[in-house]
Amino acid sequence: MTAYGIAHLRPPAELPEDVFRYLERIQATLDPFGGKFVVHGSPVQVMEGDWPGALVVIEFPGLAAAHEWYDSAAYREILRLRADHIPGDLVIVEGCGPDHDSAAMAAAMRAAKATPIRG
Structure with missing residues (x-):
């Protein structure tokens, strides 16, 4: 199942040289794990709520590949070049797949809510 690394970054007005090096x-750190940018700094059109900053979405062939990339020596070597200068949040999440059915998901959630917890 496809997985995604999603970052909500809040870059400063002026980027330091470290960020350019990052x-x-x-990309060279992503290649061995099949990672590719899906969204990378495009302007965000806020439709609801507040969204300060930028969005980055990286696609991976699966959760294992995403975790292996993030934990890789190559990525760890450059991580501080960005993280020391751009605050943000990063998550890794598995996609839902082409057969996802939100109505079936709602039914399962409703059923789980109705089931008493036995302790």
């Missing part, structure tokens, strides 16, 4: 090197 950007120059990150």
